[in-house]
Amino acid sequence: MQTKYVEIIDKARAKSDSLLNSMHALQDAEGYLTEAAVQALAETFDIPVSKVYDTASFYSMLRFTRPAETEIQICRGSSCHVAGARDVIAAFEYILDIHMDDTTADGKYGLYYSECIGRCGNSPSILVNGQLFTEMTPEKVYQLINKGGRKL
Amino acid sequence: MMQELRLALRNAGTINPRSIDDYITAGGYKALTKTHNTKQSDLIDMLERSGRLRGRGGAAFNTGLKWSSAYQAAGTEKYIICNADEGEPGTYKDRTILESDPHTVIEGLLIGAYAIGASNAYIYCRGEYREVIRLLEDAVSQTKQMGYCDNVTIQIAYGAGSYVCGEETALIESLEGNRGEPRLKPPFPTIAGFRGKPTVVNNVETFAVVPLIVEQGAEWFQSIGAPDYPGTKVFSLSGDINNKGCFEAPTNITLHDIVYGFGGGISEGHRLKAVQLGGSSCGFLTPDMLDLPVDVESLRSIGSALGSGAVLVIDDTHNIVDILVGIAEFFVHESCGKCVPCREGTLRVMQLLKQLAAGQASISVQDQLRDLSDYMSMSCFCPLGQSATTALCSALDLFKEDFSVKLHGQEVH
Numbered sequence: 001m002q003t004k005y006v007e008i009i010d011k012a013r014a015k016s017d018s019l020l021n022s023m024h025a026l027q028d029a030e031g032y033l034t035e036a037a038v039q040a041l042a043e044t045f046d047i048p049v050s051k052v053y054d055t056a057s058f059y060s061m062l063r064f065t066r067p068a069e070t071e072i073q074i075c076r077g078s079s080c081h082v083a084g085a086r087d088v089i090a091a092f093e094y095i096l097d098i099h100m101d102d103t104t105a106d107g108k109y110g111l112y113y114s115e116c117i118g119r120c121g122n123s124p125s126i127l128v129n130g131q132l133f134t135e136m137t138p139e140k141v142y143q144l145i146n147k148g149g150r151k152l
Numbered sequence: 153m154m155q156e157l158r159l160a161l162r163n164a165g166t167i168n169p170r171s172i173d174d175y176i177t178a179g180g181y182k183a184l185t186k187t188h189n190t191k192q193s194d195l196i197d198m199l200e201r202s203g204r205l206r207g208r209g210g211a212a213f214n215t216g217l218k219w220s221s222a223y224q225a226a227g228t229e230k231y232i233i234c235n236a237d238e239g240e241p242g243t244y245k246d247r248t249i250l251e252s253d254p255h256t257v258i259e260g261l262l263i264g265a266y267a268i269g270a271s272n273a274y275i276y277c278r279g280e281y282r283e284v285i286r287l288l289e290d291a292v293s294q295t296k297q298m299g300y301c302d303n304v305t306i307q308i309a310y311g312a313g314s315y316v317c318g319e320e321t322a323l324i325e326s327l328e329g330n331r332g333e334p335r336l337k338p339p340f341p342t343i344a345g346f347r348g349k350p351t352v353v354n355n356v357e358t359f360a361v362v363p364l365i366v367e368q369g370a371e372w373f374q375s376i377g378a379p380d381y382p383g384t385k386v387f388s389l390s391g392d393i394n395n396k397g398c399f400e401a402p403t404n405i406t407l408h409d410i411v412y413g414f415g416g417g418i419s420e421g422h423r424l425k426a427v428q429l430g431g432s433s434c435g436f437l438t439p440d441m442l443d444l445p446v447d448v449e450s451l452r453s454i455g456s457a458l459g460s461g462a463v464l465v466i467d468d469t470h471n472i473v474d475i476l477v478g479i480a481e482f483f484v485h486e487s488c489g490k491c492v493p494c495r496e497g498t499l500r501v502m503q504l505l506k507q508l509a510a511g512q513a514s515i516s517v518q519d520q521l522r523d524l525s526d527y528m529s530m531s532c533f534c535p536l537g538q539s540a541t542t543a544l545c546s547a548l549d550l551f552k553e554d555f556s557v558k559l560h561g562q563e564v565h
Contacts, residue, residue, distance in 0.1 A: 016309050017307070018309040018310065018327055018329065020279075020311070020329070021310050024312065045329070054330075055329055058332060058333075060314065062312050062313075076481065076482055076485065078464055079241060082391045083390075083392075114280065115314075116239060116243070120242050120243070120244050120464075121388070121389065121390055121396035
């Protein structure tokens with residue numbers, strides 16, 4: 001087992017013995033749960049590798065593949081829906097030329113849903129690589145993507 | 153109009169949430185000290201009988217009853233968990249409470265730990281609330297440094313994006329390192345919960361008011377709000393309303409005061425069409441139902457529920473079917489897949505609603521939807537599936553026109 005994984009897991013376990021906390025810590029370090037990370041979890045928690053996959057695959061925040069460079073998550077809560085999340089989604093799909101749950105061919109942008117992110121007072125809300133953007137409109141979508149250097 | 157009354161949010165905006173000194177200066181941790189000179193049974197009795205504090209997470213179960221069940225349960229290894237897995241769409245009250253005053257929740261949790269005799273406490277916070285998690289971890293280490301934790305260990309456990317983990321047995325499964333699938337009840341967690349030991353799970357808002365009840369007494373608490381559901385409730389306003397935000401008021405407040413008082417009504421030129429109270433798992437209310445107080449019993453009388461206190465306001469620019477499609481997609485995604493009626497039922501409901509929204513549904517679609525709802529509410533394993541079509545059923549009753557417009561392929565605005 002690689003020492004970097006041991007260090008990450010030990011640090012997480014010092015705060016809480018919950019398996020999910022260690023999973024988050026490993027994913028934060030590498031962007032996703034690599035095979036080696038899953039192996040390390042199995043060894044430190046003394047559970048089969050299949051059990052690690054069994055648990056992790058249940059949770060939408062945990063993943064086993066490298067995410068897009070810029071991960072765009074759109075809140076699927078009903079407040080955002082009422083406030084026009086559909087239009088925001090349509091704008092992203094148009095400008096990036098992909099559908100939801102997809103990644104652009106160059107791997108730069110990925111478009112996903114997120115759970116209700118609890119910013120219902122400023123809906124529609126989205127997360128871009130974890131950073132919060134609220135009161136989104138199609139115009140703001142264009143500004144956001146253009147700032148990222150992508151030309152229409 | 154009814155005034156705002158802040159109990160859970162009493163320190164919001166007036167103290168620095170990062171400073172335990174601020175909380176202590178505002179009278180914090182006095183209740184915990186007082187608790188340690190009170191007999192456990194007296195403390196529980198106060199909450200259970202006279203205080204009648206009911207859970208603020210959605211199910212409105214008597215908090216004292218949970219505590220007394222766990223207190224009386226056999227064994228010495230017991231657990232107490234704060235449910236901060238706030239996932240009900242439209243709800244952001246727990247985030248607001250934790251962001252503005254984490255220590256009141258920690259103090260409530262420590263009082264609960266003392267009451268049931270637990271030496272291990274967890275705060276299960278949803279993974280989406282990264283900032284809240286950091287704030288809580290700091291707050292807990294401050295509490296420890298100041299010696300308030302005594303012999304109780306508090307851990308902050310992270311969720312990872314699962315709505316059903318808000319259900320207490322699914323939350324416990326998740327905390328044990330498993331898939332967040334709900335357990336069969338009974339046994340209830342207070343008898344056999346986390347690691348098979350007696351466990352109390354309470355909501356953030358519930359814990360937040362516990363220190364106040366201990367300090368000011370059960371009679372004081374009982375005198376606020378509706379008799380069967382005393383105290384205050386924190387509401388999260390969203391949707392087509394002028395003032396969006398969280399506010400707290402006594403539980404005998406009417407929906408009318410919430411929408412037109414605190415919410416400032418809806419924007420000019422539009423008409424209020426519906427209010428969805430309690431989140432996506434609850435039904436719709438029409439403008440003529442708004443004069444009712446929001447306490448549990450009053451709402452039950454019209455077959456509604458307060459749920460988490462989410463207030464989603466919908467104006468006349470929306471066809472309710474379009475909103476139902478969004479809700480149906482949500483439940484398809486969140487169904488854990490453990491039981492067939494929910495896994496398949498949520499999918500079929502979504503397919504039928506999407507056909508309807510696109511004007512391609514068959515004339516019998518409403519009957520099909522009702523049948524599906526009946527099967528699901530009767531046979532789904534847990535409250536997620538049982539309530540996945542609550543909004544749909546209430547819409548079928550209340551907004552027949554919207555369905556008929558979609559059926560006949562013409563939009564009205």
